[in-house]
Amino acid sequence: MVQITFKQNPVTLPGREVKKGDKAPGFTALANDLSPVTLEDSAGKIRLISVVPSLDTGVCSLQTKRFEKEAASFGDNVEVLTVSADLPFAQKRWIQENGTEGITTLSDHRDLSFGEAYGVTMQELRLLARSIFVIDETDRVAYVEYVPEGTSHPDYDKAISAVKELTNK
Template sequence: MVQITFKENPVTLPNKEVKAGEKIPDFTVLANDLSPVTAQDTAGKIRLFSVVPSLDTGVCSDQTKRFSDEAASLGDNVEVLAVSCDLPFAQKRWTEINGVNNLTTLSDHRDLSFGESFGVSMQELRLLARSIFVVDENDEVAYVEYVSEGTDHPDYDKAIQAVKELTK
């Protein structure tokens, strides 16, 4: 079971841990236009799921901008998806204000479906724990990082390297 802290306080996550080699769990999140997006809807490409508590915080904003910048050089067969519990309208506003256009923001605010399926919903906060999931074109998880302290940055280089390994 994954154990993390947020601001150095332990948080409770679902008793679910996604591991490399497993198939991507099913989920339903919302696009910025409130349309549902499922795991199946994202299929067919290499996907980097960048999971953050809220785009409106410093580390989350930096993480999302960094992966958006990286996305431009990863090729047409790679999709970067930023998942948070922010409202879809707030996500859209954030991407416009920050000029982020190389990734797709998805909201898990309604059902915590992504958070429950991937084991990243922090029960005490009703936010998602910072994490990274890289999934190949065949829906197999290739790389996972559950960031042990929620206010720390993920290992950007390892995540990008995992994507690049799949594009070879």
């Protein structure tokens, strides 16, 4: 089980730790228009899944903007998804306020399907733990980072490198 803290306090992450080489677990989350989105909806593409506790916080906002900035350089076969437990309406407002159109935000608020499948639900807070998953075109996990402290930034360079390795095959 992955051990992380949030504001230096230990939190419980029930579920299985996802590791490099695993088949990516399926999930259902909500798009900003409340339509269901699954992993299968982007089948055949490379996916960079950026997981944040809430878009309305400084680090989460910066993380999402950073990956949105990088998305343009990845090419058409890469989908950048940001997943949080924020309501879809809050995500839509955040996108409009920040002008970030190059990524897809998904809400895991309804049933925490993503959080449970990827072992990132912070049980005490009903938020998702900051993490990064890169999934290849065959649905294999190519890169994983569970950020040890929820208020810290992920290793952007390693995640971006993992995506670029897959696009340069």
